[in-house]
Amino acid sequence: MAAPAHVPVLLDRVVALLAPALERDGSILVDATLGLGGHSEAVLSRFPATRVVGIDRDPDALALAGERLAPFGERFTGVHAVYDELRDVLAGLGLASVDAVLFDLGVSSMQLDVRERGFAYAEDAPLDMRMDGTSGPTAADVLNTYDVDDLTRVLREYGEERFARKIAAAVVRERSREPFTRSGRLVELLYAEIPAPARRTGGHPAKRTFQALRMEVNDELAVLRRAIPAAIAAIGVGGRVVVESYHSLEDRLVKQAFTAATRLDVPEDLPFVPPGHEPALRLVTRGAEKAGPDEISHNPRAASVRLRAIERLSEGAAA
Template identity: 80%
Template sequence: MESDAIERWSRVERQQHVPVMLDRVVALLTPALDHDAAVMVDATTGHGGHTAAVLERIPGVRVIGIDRDPSALALAGERLAGFGERWVGVHAVYDELLDVLAGQGLSHVDAVLFDLGVSSMQLDQRERGFAYAEDAPLDMRMDPSRGMTAADVLNTYPVGELTRILREYGEERFAAKIARAIVRARETEPWSTSGRLVELLYAEIPAPARRSGGHPAKRTFQALRMEVNDELGALRAALPASLEAIGVGGRVVVESYHSLEDRLVKQAFGAATRLDVPPDLPFVPAGMEPAFRLVTRGAEQASADETAQNPRAASVRLRAIERVTASTGGDQR
């Protein structure tokens, strides 16, 4: 059943889906990869769109594709098979980046790319439970082989914790009201499917609020997905690991779709590029320069034309950073 769903998605989506800000992402990566034996890590491989563009446009580069979703790796493997040994897929979460590199016999790479959030394939596979458009099991795990499901969260978390994740991850104004209703409802019947949750959200969110801001279930489903997959926790660990992983001239490029994700990226990149000398010092002493420089000025956004063609691009925030000096921990190219 799962393989059939992947095949159907593959046939249609490969023809229609273009990754957000694809040309800009490849342009940011190219200076780091335009040399012999360059290696990139695609930390969120998904269906392989970014990787395919890099492999097509930059001759000789190799890509290590990481994804926690076995279905995504299977799809990417089918799509990228023509590139032979220039691509290798690894089943892992991106906070395991340094372990993945060690397993590939690498001390560093030339670029790391993150395209955060849920993929189109995950949304389109009904049985995964990510989408609220139709009734499905409340799963939402990006790796279906491990971890708690969204149903587990709804059936076990106390009101206070449910309120926190709905407010923090979903930016849901009615978080406390919804959390109380979820707990009341599970006392009579455990949570198992998305349709029942959508009905509750329609009932608990006032009608005026439902008429603006998109589907009333959007924020709650986003919050549950981020909690189930510990997306912010993984990102907090992955960002410093990615900076450690790149050699001199290497770049890390991140596309975020949530304000909390972008804030973590901004903070990590800001800390890495901060000049740690007294502000009134007339010069920067040798050896005190930051090891990194920002490549983008602030967060870049998609154009109006791209957003009109691809609504997912509306919320993207793109940031990039480059290593300019070697780490004190060892030799880096």
């Protein structure tokens, strides 16, 4: 299998945010969304005493990343798992804590570039969209079994699609004639249902629906809701969690989890913080950092990125 092109978003900035946690000997990074291993390769090259545990639910991505990172030998360990299984992964490796956890959320270049996976709307392909193609319902299953209300909810919440109910009704109508199996037919339906003025703005008219189906098939928000607190709990003192999000709902979950972890455990009107009540964690980034115009011009995927980081200052309630 030829390795698809892969350009990690904000690579230098991500490595810089991880650096303070990884500069000591024996440090461990969990790359919770390994993909093709671009971030892990940069870390292993930059920090020669660091070990990386790479997690991915996609066996194909694990295989390709494993080949890419083979020169680093035992410093890299690949694990087939979903990233909300972080606690179990670390327990299985005998690790009580780690120094950093990185999430680069959303669909990977590998999944977009391999036509048969069905993630891309530019080519006709089977409607699969599973990040782990070995188990679970496909996008075709969602389209062919959800009722109008459930389809509307998925398209509206995950795709922020203005014409969610119109599209959902059309899908239910058309599947009664013939079940959906391939992306090309879905794209044709979307062109027919989305009014022409709306099709001329906001990118490809299928973008929002395909994103929504992918997030539903892979249960991405529920997985993330469990994974971020697990990552925060996994880091030791001086450890960092760094997250790249590409969807407003993802970024909102990350922001909420980071805010909760750094909140003062004292009444708001107290004029000072009593010893022992300082937050166990601090925000490293001010708000969400974004990519600059130069990076976006070279890597369009960077246009929607939101980057946040948090650091553990002491053992505490969020541990």
